[in-house]
Amino acid sequence: MKALVIGTGAREHALVLALSADPEVDAVVCAPGNAGTAVVADTRDVDPLDGEAVAQLAVDLGADLVVVGPEAPLVAGVADAVRARGVACFGPSREAARLEGSKAFAKEVMAAAGVPTAMSRLCDTAEEVAEALDAFGAPYVVKDDGLAAGKGVVVTDDRDEALAHAAACGGRVVVEEFLDGPEVSLFAVTDGSYVLPLQPAQDSKRALDGDRGPNTGGMGAYSPLPWAPRGLVEEVLERVLQPTVDEMARRGTPFQGLLYAGLALTSRGVRVVEFNARFGDPETQVVLARLRSPLGQLLRAAAIGRLADQEPLRWRDEAAVTVVVAAEGYPAAPRTGDVVEGLGDVEPPAYVVHAGTGLVDGEVVSAGGRVLSVTATGPTLAAAREAAYAGVARVHLPGSHHRTDIAAAAAAAGAGSA
Numbered sequence: 001m002k003a004l005v006i007g008t009g010a011r012e013h014a015l016v017l018a019l020s021a022d023p024e025v026d027a028v029v030c031a032p033g034n035a036g037t038a039v040v041a042d043t044r045d046v047d048p049l050d051g052e053a054v055a056q057l058a059v060d061l062g063a064d065l066v067v068v069g070p071e072a073p074l075v076a077g078v079a080d081a082v083r084a085r086g087v088a089c090f091g092p093s094r095e096a097a098r099l100e101g102s103k104a105f106a107k108e109v110m111a112a113a114g115v116p117t118a119m120s121r122l123c124d125t126a127e128e129v130a131e132a133l134d135a136f137g138a139p140y141v142v143k144d145d146g147l148a149a150g151k152g153v154v155v156t157d158d159r160d161e162a163l164a165h166a167a168a169c170g171g172r173v174v175v176e177e178f179l180d181g182p183e184v185s186l187f188a189v190t191d192g193s194y195v196l197p198l199q200p201a202q203d204s205k206r207a208l209d210g211d212r213g214p215n216t217g218g219m220g221a222y223s224p225l226p227w228a229p230r231g232l233v234e235e236v237l238e239r240v241l242q243p244t245v246d247e248m249a250r251r252g253t254p255f256q257g258l259l260y261a262g263l264a265l266t267s268r269g270v271r272v273v274e275f276n277a278r279f280g281d282p283e284t285q286v287v288l289a290r291l292r293s294p295l296g297q298l299l300r301a302a303a304i305g306r307l308a309d310q311e312p313l314r315w316r317d318e319a320a321v322t323v324v325v326a327a328e329g330y331p332a333a334p335r336t337g338d339v340v341e342g343l344g345d346v347e348p349p350a351y352v353v354h355a356g357t358g359l360v361d362g363e364v365v366s367a368g369g370r371v372l373s374v375t376a377t378g379p380t381l382a383a384a385r386e387a388a389y390a391g392v393a394r395v396h397l398p399g400s401h402h403r404t405d406i407a408a409a410a411a412a413a414g415a416g417s418a
Helices: 010-020 051-061 071-075 078-084 103-113 126-136 159-169 232-250 283-290 295-303 381-394 408-412
Strands: 002-007 027-032 065-068 120-123 140-144 153-156 173-176 183-190 195-197 206-208 212-215 220-223 257-266 269-276 319-326 350-354 357-360 363-366 370-378
Touching: 002 010, 002 051, 010 027, 010 283, 010 295, 010 350, 010 370, 027 051, 051 065, 051 078, 065 078, 065 295, 071 078, 103 120, 103 173, 103 232, 103 269, 120 126, 126 140, 126 159, 126 173, 140 159, 153 159, 153 212, 159 173, 183 232, 183 283, 183 295, 195 232, 220 283, 220 381, 232 257, 232 269, 283 319, 283 370, 319 381, 350 381, 370 381, 381 408
Parallel strands: 002 027, 002 065
Antiparallel strands: 120 173, 140 153, 140 173, 183 195, 183 257, 206 212, 220 319, 257 269, 319 370, 350 370, 357 363
8 A cells, every 4th residue: 555645744744654554555655744754755745735736646656545634735625636536535525624624613513413512602703702702701712713723722811812812813713611621632533424533632732831821733742541531432432523423424525534522521521622624733643652553554444435344443552642842932933944953862762753844954954833742652651751751852952942741740640551
């Protein structure tokens, strides 16, 4: 099997690493990729948003499977263009990707499917935003209706800040009630009818230790979640994932690909915070680090409607932790072009997953806000965490910053292996 991965970030590097480990995958190509994917896969230069160019590349390569990584190409219909050329593609159609592309649409689908989520109001004017904020009260939750690379949400006790964020979105926003309780990320692979959940993870969205600072695309993650209630995955499959996939099929726009449920475990039960239409970063790093089942075979089965024929997923009896190293100024105004040193000094069980990196004169340089992450596995969360931070200590990027508390609370509570 030849696999083509579309994208440039850490998610794509993690996918390339996992696909390369599948014995049924003979070759992996990443387009356009980054400095990390270039080491382990062939690379091609393509505009990820150009569906026809991506489809033509897949045909030229003789690809058996295309995996569209980022949300923007999915919302732009790249998966449709690939499938139109007769190539198996893992990723939802343009219409189905609206589950991530429009929070208002996602709320509509959840209401129709009876999926538990936060109460919300769709607002088009400043007056409507102000009324919604007063109706729900603090903490205030305001979300850009469209794609915002993980930074379109503000949660604050400051009403003026909430109003300012709504204005800065420049269009329709969703104002929600605040959901208490810890958040959980749960991925599910689906072929449009059958749904196969993966293992849950927890992401840390805030930029600073103690869950302070602005929202980011994610500063670290860990899996498993020993504190999660027993039966959580089964409950989410029954109440959230399967009803959503069934509703999308009922509408004539089946969702085929990766459905990511961002969840809050509230005092009133599980509630959906958001849906994404693709693997999430940085949770992908820890979930795939624990997956033993061959990834290429799994994703192709979903792409061709044969997911129900797959054997039950197998998981490693290890914990995984990933820590993101971000550029100076991230998330507001990240600095790029700095040389990254020490990458070769990171030792197993830790390894580097590249995100915003590029190659200049043979040197790896920063090319985005979240530059890389260091992922590690271990028999316990504490061991995996220690190995990940030991790896981070060996990497040097001028002005960079990272959180020091990823998985700290779970590890301190004596969280063990999977």
